[in-house]
Amino acid sequence: MRAKENEVLEKAVLVGIIESSHDQESMEELKDLAETAGAQVVGVITQKRKGTDSAYYIGKGKLEELKSFIQGNEVDVVIVNDELSGSQIKNIEDFLGIKIVDRTCLILDIFASRARTKESKLQVELAQLKYRLPRLTGMGGQLSRLGGGIGTRGPGETKLETDRRHIQNRIKSIEKKLAKFERHRNLYRQRRAKNRIPVVSIVGYTNAGKSTLFNALAKAQSYVEDKLFATLDTSARKLILPSGMQVVLVDTVGFIRDLPHDLVEGFKSTLEEVRYSDLLLHVIDITSSDVDEKIQVVERILSDLNAIDIPRLDVFNKIDLIDTQPVANNKRTIFVSAKKGIGLDALKEAIENELAVKR
Numbered sequence: 001m002r003a004k005e006n007e008v009l010e011k012a013v014l015v016g017i018i019e020s021s022h023d024q025e026s027m028e029e030l031k032d033l034a035e036t037a038g039a040q041v042v043g044v045i046t047q048k049r050k051g052t053d054s055a056y057y058i059g060k061g062k063l064e065e066l067k068s069f070i071q072g073n074e075v076d077v078v079i080v081n082d083e084l085s086g087s088q089i090k091n092i093e094d095f096l097g098i099k100i101v102d103r104t105c106l107i108l109d110i111f112a113s114r115a116r117t118k119e120s121k122l123q124v125e126l127a128q129l130k131y132r133l134p135r136l137t138g139m140g141g142q143l144s145r146l147g148g149g150i151g152t153r154g155p156g157e158t159k160l161e162t163d164r165r166h167i168q169n170r171i172k173s174i175e176k177k178l179a180k181f182e183r184h185r186n187l188y189r190q191r192r193a194k195n196r197i198p199v200v201s202i203v204g205y206t207n208a209g210k211s212t213l214f215n216a217l218a219k220a221q222s223y224v225e226d227k228l229f230a231t232l233d234t235s236a237r238k239l240i241l242p243s244g245m246q247v248v249l250v251d252t253v254g255f256i257r258d259l260p261h262d263l264v265e266g267f268k269s270t271l272e273e274v275r276y277s278d279l280l281l282h283v284i285d286i287t288s289s290d291v292d293e294k295i296q297v298v299e300r301i302l303s304d305l306n307a308i309d310i311p312r313l314d315v316f317n318k319i320d321l322i323d324t325q326p327v328a329n330n331k332r333t334i335f336v337s338a339k340k341g342i343g344l345d346a347l348k349e350a351i352e353n354e355l356a357v358k359r
């Protein structure tokens with residue numbers, strides 16, 4: 001959650017390795033993520049190199065540069081644009097004497113502050129605990145010496161466990177509780193299947209405009225914000241299409257490159273909804289600078305979820321922000337502005353066509 005005006009922001013330096021232009025985009029995204037988590041970015045240090053250093057992530061020279069930057073500026077936290085091992089975290093932290101947060105931990109932290117329902121809180125906590133378990137040696141120091149803030153927050157009021165045995169017990173207990181939620185969900189799904197109401201799920205990269213589209217179509221109020229991961233809980237509404245056909249429309253959590261594996265695992269049951277859909281609306285922000293890569297990221301995650309073979313419409317959103325109006329070259333591509341309500345009739349028609357073909 002972006003910190004409130006009067007809150008003291010943690011001052012952060014971002015550190016990353018640049019091997020290709022994708023990494024440059026990924027650094028931009030890291031800045032968005034850091035700000036979403038409540039940091040003020042005061043510096044960015046990158047290194048061009050092949051692969052990471054197994055002990056210190058970046059080379060010794062860069063590390064010295066980072067250290068003198070920290071000494072010359074007020075910095076609370078170093079945020080690294082990759083997932084680090086426990087020993088890398090410990091090594092860098094010992095060398096710099098400052099809190100280190102990696103990309104995975106940062107995303108988990110944002111999810112922790114976003115989770116609203118009991119189930120998503122448990123899912124996030126589970127992912128956090130699984131991330132922590134193999135890193136306890138590295139993170140032990142950080143947790144006891146360097147206090148709270150980014151990277152240490154649990155969902156809701158719960159304090160994240162730091163003891164190995166407690167963590168293992170907590171993981172078991174959460175898994176049991178989540179299994180119960182899943183059984184309930186299965187029951188609902190079976191009931192819906194019996195009534196043969198088709199399910200249309202909205203998927204896509206974070207901030208693409210999924211919830212805005214969901215609201216525009218279903219005239220419901222799903223949480224919309226210009227922040228990453230505004231939506232963590234899938235919500236569903238009934239939608240009646242022009243022909244009178246009823247569908248269940250589902251809004252889902254946004255995807256992002258390098259979505260932590262444990263998080264995908266944790267949210268799998270929520271995202272199961274996606275797998276059992278009759279049609280997917282892949283919402284794509286047409287104004288984003290690396291559209292193609294984001295499309296690939298979403299498709300990769302859909303594969304992970306065994307949802308890649310479900311019929312899919314590519315819904316390019318935010319066309320109100322571009323000058324030349326694009327023309328679709330196939331019936332599975334739709335251009336809309338969810339915010340301005342442009343193209344929604346064509347979209348509904350396309351949804352009906354897809355579902356009609358299926359029957």
Ligand SMILES: Nc1nc2c(ncn2[C@@H]2O[C@H](COP(=O)(O)OP(=O)(O)OP(=O)(O)O)[C@@H](O)[C@H]2O)c(=O)[nH]1
Pocket residue numbers: 204205206207208209210211212213223224225226227228229230231232252253254255317318319320321336337338339340
């Ligand atoms: N200009 C313009 N902005 C839009 C449009 N659709 C959505 N937005 C804006 O894009 C931002 C993100 O919208 P959301 O609907 O929250 O996006 P989301 O995909 O649900 O995001 P997450 O739940 O965080 O993954 C908000 O600031 C919206 O107002 C659009 O058609 N045009």
Ligand SMILES: [Mg+2]
Pocket residue numbers: 210211212223224230231252254
């Ligand atoms: Mg959303």
